[in-house]
Amino acid sequence: MGGVRFLKGHGTGNDFVVLPEGTPELTPEFVAAVCDRRRGIGGDGVLRVARSSLPGVEWFMDYWNADGSLAEMCGNGVRVFARYLATAGLAAGTVPIETRAGVVRAVIGDETISVDMGLPKVYGDSSARVGGLELPGVAVDCGNPHLVCALPEAVALESLDLHVAPVHDEEFYPFGVNVEFVVPVADLHVSMRVHERGSGETLSCGTGAVAVAAVALARAGRDTGVVTVDVPGGRLTVTFDGAECHLAGPAVIVASGELSL
Numbered sequence: 001m002g003g004v005r006f007l008k009g010h011g012t013g014n015d016f017v018v019l020p021e022g023t024p025e026l027t028p029e030f031v032a033a034v035c036d037r038r039r040g041i042g043g044d045g046v047l048r049v050a051r052s053s054l055p056g057v058e059w060f061m062d063y064w065n066a067d068g069s070l071a072e073m074c075g076n077g078v079r080v081f082a083r084y085l086a087t088a089g090l091a092a093g094t095v096p097i098e099t100r101a102g103v104v105r106a107v108i109g110d111e112t113i114s115v116d117m118g119l120p121k122v123y124g125d126s127s128a129r130v131g132g133l134e135l136p137g138v139a140v141d142c143g144n145p146h147l148v149c150a151l152p153e154a155v156a157l158e159s160l161d162l163h164v165a166p167v168h169d170e171e172f173y174p175f176g177v178n179v180e181f182v183v184p185v186a187d188l189h190v191s192m193r194v195h196e197r198g199s200g201e202t203l204s205c206g207t208g209a210v211a212v213a214a215v216a217l218a219r220a221g222r223d224t225g226v227v228t229v230d231v232p233g234g235r236l237t238v239t240f241d242g243a244e245c246h247l248a249g250p251a252v253i254v255a256s257g258e259l260s261l
């Protein structure tokens with residue numbers, strides 16, 4: 001796809017190659033080549049900008065993971081997608097965006113972009129194995145699947161080796177899962193690392209932050225509140241107002257160019 005224009009952006013270090021409207025349909029091989037950090041542009045995923053066919057919704061975020069797999073939803077991806085629309089003069093204020101998991105609304109601010117994400121569904125228990133550790137976890141659906149594992153006090157978050165994918169219950173998650181590892185910082189304030197399905201360890205994961213925040217809120221016995229989630233790439237906040245949750249943090253476009261892949 002030589003000659004295709006691209007932009008590069010990130011939200012708290014979760015980085016994406018943005019392909020503007022008019023880019024032809026993608027293939028898994030092309031996406032993997034673009035996301036290759038040595039031979040391509042490099043990214044945790046690709047956001048292709050397309051038109052939605054839904055009434056009242058102009059944009060569809062065609063999201064792909066770095067390995068060329070598709071995912072239903074990407075919280076930071078929506079925030080970077082909205083930042084692109086704003087910098088290109090295609091949207092301002094509040095913009096509905098169709099994803100494979102449904103329509104979300106992005107609220108565009110000067111630095112922060114917030115996404116109204118509905119409410120995550122907190123399911124039963126599952127577990128993950130990382131290194132020699134077997135960790136109990138809670139399954140959460142944010143449109144895409146998550147497994148939130150609290151670390152025992154004796155294990156430091158930084159000590160986990162996430163170069164290798166955590167082992168999960170294949171029957172429970174036949175299509176793979178994003179696994180978050182969490183330690184408490186203060187009341188409604190946690191720190192996490194994540195291994196993403198299809199992208200490996202990333203510096204941030206928006207839906208992962210929502211999953212982790214939902215578990216933190218439930219553990220505090222509350223259904224409203226603001227949860228602060230520290231990720232290796234920065235800080236996200238997730239506000240639960242009783243009806244839905246709002247994921248907020250910075251999102252920037254950092255480069256543009258032309259692909260010759």
Ligand SMILES: N[C@@H](CCC[C@H](N)C(=O)O)C(=O)O
Nearest residue numbers: 071074075076144205206207
């Ligand atoms: N980084 C994303 C999540 C991207 C999709 C995920 N890897 C999956 O396969 O479900 C986010 O910010 O939510």
